[in-house]
Amino acid sequence: MASPTASLADVARHAGVSLATASRALNDAYGVSTATRAKVLAAATELDYVASPDATRLASGATRRVAVVVPHIERWFFGQMVGGLERVLAAADLDVLLYHVGDEADRRDFLTRLPARRKVDAVIVVAFPVDEDERQRLELIGAAIIAAGGQSADYPYVCIDDYEAGSLAMRHLVDLGHRRIAMIGGLDPDQPGWPVVSGRSRAYDDTLKSVGVEPDPRLVHEVEWGPTNGAAAMHRILDANPDGPPTAVFVHSDELAFGALQALRHRGLRVPDDVSVVSIDDHPLAELLDLTTVAQDVAAQGAVAGQMVLSTLGDRPGALPSGVTAPVELRVRASTRHT
Amino acid sequence: MASPTASLADVARHAGVSLATASRALNDAYGVSTATRAKVLAAATELDYVASPDATRLASGATRRVAVVVPHIERWFFGQMVGGLERVLAAADLDVLLYHVGDEADRRDFLTRLPARRKVDAVIVVAFPVDEDERQRLELIGAAIIAAGGQSADYPYVCIDDYEAGSLAMRHLVDLGHRRIAMIGGLDPDQPGWPVVSGRSRAYDDTLKSVGVEPDPRLVHEVEWGPTNGAAAMHRILDANPDGPPTAVFVHSDELAFGALQALRHRGLRVPDDVSVVSIDDHPLAELLDLTTVAQDVAAQGAVAGQMVLSTLGDRPGALPSGVTAPVELRVRASTRHT
DNA sequence: CTGAAAGCGCTTACAG
DNA sequence: CTGAAAGCGCTTACAG
Structure with a gap:
């Protein structure tokens, strides 16, 4: 409990191995003997080790972060969508960054500015349009873009017809x-x-x-x-x-x-x-x-959008569909009757 | 448009200054002449430079990330809360990581595992209890914890009575x-x-x-x-x-x-x-x-919780209250009448 | 006001 | 299977 944040170096020292080996053992890569791995794991546990995500990302190049951009989180539709999205993204161990953008100026600003760029692997826009120009910028910068609940320019989407x-x-x-x-x-x-x-x-x-x-x-x-x-x-x-x-x-x-x-x-x-x-x-x-x-089923649409993200990140086999149209169904209840 | 991700080094070279100066100019720190700053800014703009958040965080030690943990994002109460929260956090330029945790086991798991630890400066738990044991762990690890919409163990909260x-x-x-x-x-x-x-x-x-x-x-x-x-x-x-x-x-x-x-x-x-x-x-x-x-007013409670986070992070003057009780008010409409 | 250099904490070829 | 070393892209004392 002494050190609030033990580093990989601490773990390696504690286990009597090199940094490289400690790293491999923790990421259960190939090429580590069972005994060594066990030693490292034990050391990590004892020291309460948790990798610094920033360092990991910097070193590995992977981001594992996706931005979810919504205009009105407080409305039913958006809550459902985000719920569905979060579930599949979290399951794939991706971090979900939530951005709440209000009016059009806000969105332009958001899409143009830093956050969407090097910070995330993908951005999911929920029910608002991104114009072709912005889309291209994001693509250039390496971030995939996916639309949930409405399509606009030319990028993958999931929504009803x-x-x-x-x-x-x-x-x-x-x-x-x-x-x-x-x-x-x-x-x-x-x-x-x-x-x-x-x-x-x-x-x-x-x-x-x-x-x-x-x-x-x-x-x-x-x-x-x-x-x-x-x-x-x-x-x-x-x-x-x-x-x-x-x-x-x-x-x-x-x-x-x-x-x-x-x-x-x-x-x-x-x-x-x-x-x-x-x-x-x-x-x-x-x-x-x-x-x-x-x-x-909005939550289901969110889940589909989440899968699309996994596809673009290569986490999931299977080609990325250019778009998915979610089913709709008439539910007749007591508010309608014949004339 | 050539390089999708210009680095600080590129900018420095382009502007004809050192890495250190480029960094200072971009972060508008003291000690950079107006002319130099302008040169650097121009270079950054031209190269479409965006700092790597991972590198920045690694180098500076600051995280500027807070976890918002909710059990039921799709319910009205939670949507309101997250909306209020996000607004003040985003305004302070903090990233909001959204975590959706289901049952108790999920939560234990979440709180015990990596994400909450070195990844974030604070975790806001929305309407669910964190026991004293978990709270201490989080504290040891350096993450502040704040409760929105219900209090339990001994940490700052905002909720109604x-x-x-x-x-x-x-x-x-x-x-x-x-x-x-x-x-x-x-x-x-x-x-x-x-x-x-x-x-x-x-x-x-x-x-x-x-x-x-x-x-x-x-x-x-x-x-x-x-x-x-x-x-x-x-x-x-x-x-x-x-x-x-x-x-x-x-x-x-x-x-x-x-x-x-x-x-x-x-x-x-x-x-x-x-x-x-x-x-x-x-x-x-x-x-x-x-x-x-x-x-x-749930969104307002979310905003208050957000302010509390800013306080704990030292972003905001003013002591952190140990708890805030939000007001409630009877709204009489047509569903009640005298016997 | 500006630069050279060390360091943040990891990962990953490259050798052995 | 394991280690030494370079590098990811920044920031920040420390000198000048």
């Missing part, structure tokens, strides 16, 4: 006979043009058109993601349609839908009797609120 | 005239005896006794934390009391309460007309569900 998810939701409503359908879209002011949104919105438009309905702008409202904003959007839509509410509403995410449900309740409208509600995610509370939704 | 939170909730019910009050308690099988639970439970007992009511075991049920388990607990309690439901229920957390609300609804009981519900947290959805709750 938003158009598919939106179509499942919309198709469900249309099949139930709905034609006057509103939409509450999610929107991130910090990432204009993020494809998640447009995929879901296109599905809305296309599905309506497929049944001969022209989308009505008064039935559509977009608000910032986050659990509390759906209510305001719902109110806005209701206010914009004094001639009567839509018979159904397609919401871009469950968290937004929770707010919409509240708004409807407060306006005296019953779900699903007066208006049906369907959204995307299958947040744990969706079940509690009997919300029909298109489910995605 | 669970007894106070529980008392606010219970007092509210009692003041509304309730006497037949049920309780749904949270429980983590991986951390038996966690004080959060007992503080809230003691408040339940004491408040009841203070109005002359003897706690009735048939009105109490404990379930694992997590959004979906509250419903089962509520059903259990209802089943155990065929003579009629309690007039109110105190739930240990909002997520649990969401389930309880669903169960009550499914049993045809109206909230608050038939039974009042109060819980703890002020989860964003609590507002949407009109749930009366005792609010705590």
Whole structure:
């Protein structure tokens, strides 16, 4: 207990071997006799030896570090993703550096500055775009980049097909006979043009058109993601349609839908009797609120992204796929019914 | 763009100065002429230089790394905490290593093994206990330990007073005239005896006794934390009391309460007309569900824990408090009413 | 203000 | 199987 940090040299001395041998024994490399290895291990244990990761990395060149960059760790989607990611990365003995970046300027700054460069072997960006220029810089610098929960430029990704998810939701409503359908879209002011949104919105438009309905702008409202904003959007839509509410509403995410449900309740409208509600995610509370939704397994996507990192680092046999589309599935509950 | 990783030596050569001077200029230490500094900076920029963090740490001895250890990153409470933490740590230019540890064995393993030792300056444990023995080991090894969201052995902490939170909730019910009050308690099988639970439970007992009511075991049920388990607990309690439901229920957390609300609804009981519900947290959805709750600001607690880390690292003037008790506040909404 | 040199704690060819 | 030595890329007294 004397020395808080015994060094390899201490261990070697204690075991009566050279530095080189001690190092080999500890890393169980080939070419160390069983007896010697045992001696070294015993010395290490007794001295409470722990290798200095910095020295190891400096000497070996390996980094074994990956950056996980998220814009909103406090939101359900991101927590799930990070959880899934961390599990496989930690299992492979990689350190996970968590970076929380806010707005676009923050991200640019982050991607341009030091941290992402020589510090990590890979950076996983969770649900935000990296432009081609930045991607190239990172690549030049030796860091692989992987996108989880949304793709943008040309690098490996894992995410759901938003158009598919939106179509499942919309198709469900249309099949139930709905034609006057509103939409509450999610929107991130910090990432204009993020494809998640447009995929879901296109599905809305296309599905309506497929049944001969022209989308009505008064039935559509977009608000910032986050659990509390759906209510305001719902109110806005209701206010914009004094001639009567839509018979159904397609919401871009469950968290937004929770707010919409509240708004409807407060306006005296019953779900699903007066208006049906369907959204995307299958947040744990969706079940509690009997919300029909298109489910995605975000933690699983995180795990896949983690595997991709292992592939790029060569830790894992198997080619790196250029992209993985995660499955989605309609979960019908009590918030939707036929007209 | 040629060399993906220019070294300090490259920069020095390019600028026509020595290694030492280049280093000083880059770290804007004293004793470098403006002209020299400019030359070095220009060279660094041109070469796209980024210091090797490993080498810097090895040479300087500083680690600037802190481990954040959480048992359930995917839960609301933990996401909030990590978000708050990350923000202040990142601002101080500390790297945040995220470790997700599951059950007790996992944690023991983690705390005993390498990662926590020479790799980090501090470890922040989020809402789980570290025993005195482990704490001493970490201290010996030079890593400070700080508890966020619950204290246990003798190290700095930040958390709410669970007894106070529980008392606010219970007092509210009692003041509304309730006497037949049920309780749904949270429980983590991986951390038996966690004080959060007992503080809230003691408040339940004491408040009841203070109005002359003897706690009735048939009105109490404990379930694992997590959004979906509250419903089962509520059903259990209802089943155990065929003579009629309690007039109110105190739930240990909002997520649990969401389930309880669903169960009550499914049993045809109206909230608050038939039974009042109060819980703890002020989860964003609590507002949407009109749930009366005792609010705590978890992200703020995370920020405080981050400051504590800065204090221990000497980055911040001001003594390290031995503990901070975060405020709680009763938020009355529509899920409670007088009997 | 600037430089030469030692050292941080490991790993890894290169010899034996 | 084992050791001596160079090197990873920085920082920091110590001289000048």
